[in-house]
Amino acid sequence: MHTESNYLISYGKARVPLYRVYAKPLTNVPPIPESAFTGRPNILFAAEIDTEVFGQNFLPAYTEGDNTNVVATDSMKNFILRHALTFEGATLEEFLDQLGRQFLKTYVQMERIRLTGRELPFTAASVPQGEHGFGESDVLFKRTNDDFTQVSLTFERADNTLLISDHLCSRMGLQLLKVTGSSFTRFVRDAYTTLPERVDRPLFIYLDVAWKYSDPAAMLSSYVPSEQVRDVILTVFHEFVSESIQHLVHEMGQRLLTRFPQMAEVSFDAQNRTRDPLGESETDSRVKVYSDPFPAYGLIKLTLTRKQ
Numbered sequence: 269m270h271t272e273s274n275y276l277i278s279y280g281k282a283r284v285p286l287y288r289v290y291a292k293p294l295t296n297v298p299p300i301p302e303s304a305f306t307g308r309p310n311i312l313f314a315a316e317i318d319t320e321v322f323g324q325n326f327l328p329a330y331t332e333g334d335n336t337n338v339v340a341t342d343s344m345k346n347f348i349l350r351h352a353l354t355f356e357g358a359t360l361e362e363f364l365d366q367l368g369r370q371f372l373k374t375y376v377q378m379e380r381i382r383l384t385g386r387e388l389p390f391t392a393a394s395v396p397q398g399e400h401g402f403g404e405s406d407v408l409f410k411r412t413n414d415d416f417t418q419v420s421l422t423f424e425r426a427d428n429t430l431l432i433s434d435h436l437c438s439r440m441g442l443q444l445l446k447v448t449g450s451s452f453t454r455f456v457r458d459a460y461t462t463l464p465e466r467v468d469r470p471l472f473i474y475l476d477v478a479w480k481y482s483d484p485a486a487m488l489s490s491y492v493p494s495e496q497v498r499d500v501i502l503t504v505f506h507e508f509v510s511e512s513i514q515h516l517v518h519e520m521g522q523r524l525l526t527r528f529p530q531m532a533e534v535s536f537d538a539q540n541r542t543r544d545p546l547g548e549s550e551t552d553s554r555v556k557v558y559s560d561p562f563p564a565y566g567l568i569k570l571t572l573t574r575k576q
């Protein structure tokens with residue numbers, strides 16, 4: 269006996285790691301004033317891929333133990349790795365676009381699929397180059413815990429074609445500390461307020477930024493590299509004297525919408541990780557020491573959508 273229920277179900281494989289070597293270099297990226305980034309060699313193309321299958325036709329697997337419409341998640345892992353070998357593109361967006369279409373073409377059992385890719389960041393080692401000083405190795409790469417690209421694409425069937433029904437591109441995990449040139453003053457003061465007004469504070473933020481294209485096809489034809497998005501964020505933070513994180517992310521969002529006309533929307537998740545001042549030099553007021561604050565952190569969000 270089962271109680272009559274509504275079901276929301278999905279299944280898939282999470283965090284399939286792949287390390288593809290000698291992928292196609294990314295070249296001819298149009299330069300922007302805030303960034304030196306115009307491409308990358310892709311000697312090492314490393315990412316983690318998640319698959320999530322949605323629909324109702326595999327509900328019998330849950331309710332009756334009938335796996336007729338279930339694709340083993342182990343096969344999904346093999347499918348991803350096999351296609352990584354033949355991938356001829358240069359971006360995570362292209363890889364997920366091809367992979368999503370191939371999944372739905374191969375498996376009629378899948379109604380809708382969401383693929384998420386997270387770059388595993390590596391940087392080329394800096395090595396001596398004879399008389400030319402130091403330069404980037406073309407064989408040795410160093411795994412970093414740096415910020416990274418993340419892309420999520422959802423594919424579904426429509427009549428006889430496949431379409432991207434949702435997408436989100438992002439740069440995740442930025443951790444930025446600006447030592448001077450940020451303030452936070454004139455906020456509500458009452459019996460609960462202990463925070464002093466700070467005209468100049470060392471602003472430390474954790475930041476994720478995400479964007480959507482007006483037309484998802486522009487992801488391939490008019491690609492926005494997350495490295496350039498990161499560099500726009502760094503430039504704005506460097507230049508702008510903000511009154512708050514709210515003020516800062518708004519300025520970043522406006523600059524991104526101006527710089528990239530193909531973006532329809534940009535959104536931010538910012539955490540305030542500013543440290544508490546613990547000491548100041550008596551001889552040089554620029555010299556200060558900070559330490560960890562109370563462990564809870566401020567959370568600031570913003571979504572900017574281009575007006576039609």
Ligand SMILES: O=c1[nH]c(=O)c2[nH]c(=O)[nH]c2[nH]1
Pocket residue numbers: 452463511512513514540566
């Ligand atoms: O930039 C900030 N925004 C806030 O909303 C806030 N609140 C707070 O205590 N410190 C800060 N800093």
